Amino acid sequence: MTSKNIIFLGAPGAGKGTQAAMLAKELQIPTISTGDILRKEIASATPLGLEVKALVDNGKLVSDELVLRLVEKRLSSEDCARGFILDGFPRNVDQAKDLDALLSKLEKAIGFVIFLDVPHDAILKRLAERKAADGSKRADDGEEVVKDRLRTYEEQTAPLLPYYRSRQLLKEIDGTASMEVVRQKIGEIFS
C-alpha cells in the first residue's frame, strides 16, 4: 500500500490548511504545519518565536535549518508512525532535499504530493473577501505582504512542482472548486 505520508503544496490562500485538516481527520494522522508551529512560538514569545517574528510577519521565509529542526522533531514522534501530512514544508528545493534525506534516515518515504492549483488573482480575491468577512488576525495577511508571499511562492516553492512531478508523486487538484468538491477529489486519491 502507498504510504500515507503526504505533502500539501499550493500558494498561500489556496486552501491547504483547511483541506489538510479535513484529510488528517479522515485518515487519523497528524498534520504538521510549519506556519502554525512558528505562529505558536511567536504568540508565546519563546526565544525561537522572537527570532522569527519579523520574518514571519513580513511574509519572508525563515531559515531552512530552523524549519528542518522543527520538522525532524515532529516526524520522529510516535504519532507520525502511521502517516502524516506536511502543510507548508518543504517551501523550496533545498528543503525538499533535506526532507528526502530526513525521511530516508527515518526509513520513511513520501506517498503523495497534493497540489492545490489556484491562480493568483483568485487567491487575492479570496483573501480580500476573508479579511472583509471575519477580519483576519494574521499579521501577514495585509495586501502588500500577501503579494510578497505569492512572489516568494512563485520563485521558491513553485519549482517543487516539477521536482515531484518527475518522481510521479504529484496529484494536481483544481483548487478553485468549492471546499466540498476539492475534499471529494482529494478523497478519490485514497479510495
Ligand code: AMP
Ligand atoms: P504558512 O502558514 O505556511 O503560510 O507560513 C507562514 C509563514 O511562516 C511563512 O510566510 C514563513 O515566514 C514561515 N514559514 C512557514 N513554513 C516555512 C518553511 N517551510 N520555510 C520557511 N519559512 C516558513
